[in-house]
């Protein structure tokens with residue numbers, strides 16, 4: 429019997445909407461690609477994107493910059509981190525998060541996750557007490573949103589400033605409130621595999637005047653900050669503009685034009701992602717070895733990827749399972765590997781973090797956690813094919 433295979437690439441995103449392509453061509457014809465290169469009376473694409481994204485988020489300010497990781501870096505700096513300060517973060521995240529903490533001069537202090545891929549609140553409290561950290565960079569990794577009421581209560585109790593990494597929760601919400609509006613600052617990525625695609629790019633949002641003024645100056649405003657799309661009262665810049673270094677990391681008008689065309693489709697695309705997510709989830713539920721995370725009714729997530737665990741697989745069975753799926757065209761990522769590979773890594777591979785921590789619960793969860801992307805170029809029907817292959821291969825790996 430020949431086994432069925434899936435042939436579409438897991439890394440193929442949809443095309444940029446025609447309106448964005450046309451606008452990008454106009455920007456190129458105009459030659460004014462730099463965000464501060466404007467004619468009299470003209471508002472640059474980057475500034476317009478900032479206005480539109482701030483309005484989408486219901487926040488006062490947005491800054492368009494070069495990457496999500498850059499936004500996280502200057503968010504910490506703008507929030508006032510001092511050299512060597514501890515910064516809490518959940519241990520299941522992507523490398524740019526501890527990287528941003530390091531870049532800002534901080535020391536990552538990692539917190540356990542629970543089997544639903546959210547931060548473990550009991551461990552968070554212990555680490556808040558132990559570390560005395562003033563900052564918590566909460567990464568809503570793979571779109572899993574922790575109980576935000578409980579997170580905020582802890583932050584308040586221990587006087588911790590919350591910074592949200594919303595790389596996978598752009599368009600998502602908790603109890604009807606948008607992810608990214610709970611903390612003091614939120615950071616988003618517009619790198620190709622996220623919910624808006626400009627190749628590379630980042631967006632920072634906040635309601636705080638001083639944080640925004642500092643973030644703008646850090647991003648490299650060359651004292652042209654009055655051309656930014658969302659601007660705190662100009663007086664706020666009086667001291668900040670001379671006390672804050674320029675860490676050059678602006679977004680250009682070309683990328684902004686591409687993103688502006690995608691933003692009006694974000695909510696509709698989120699619904700399209702979720703149709704695919706639920707179709708795959710339902711198919712995987714037919715196999716009782718496969719454990720899917722419980723998601724709170726308060727969580728409106730964007731199902732652009734799916735995580736699951738396969739019970740009781742030994743390390744060699746894990747290898748066989750991944751290889752079996754790969755042979756049939758289903759590209760799984762495994763967060764349990766010792767060696768970091770293609771967009772995955774386990775926290776203990778970040779060896780530059782000095783005080784190495786051991787997080788047994790996170791290691792145990794990641795040892796049998798698999799992850800797959802759900803690009804919108806896949807149809808709902810494809811989800812049945814992919815789910816069937818995973819189901820099959822999990823059964824045969826367990827027999828190996």
Ligand SMILES: *Cc1c(COP(=O)(O)O)cnc(C)c1O
Pocket residue numbers: 495496497498521522524525567568569570593595596616617618619629630
């Ligand atoms: C993609 C990503 C980021 C930021 O990524 P950039 O490549 O710097 O835009 C941050 N956190 C998580 C969890 C991510 O997946």
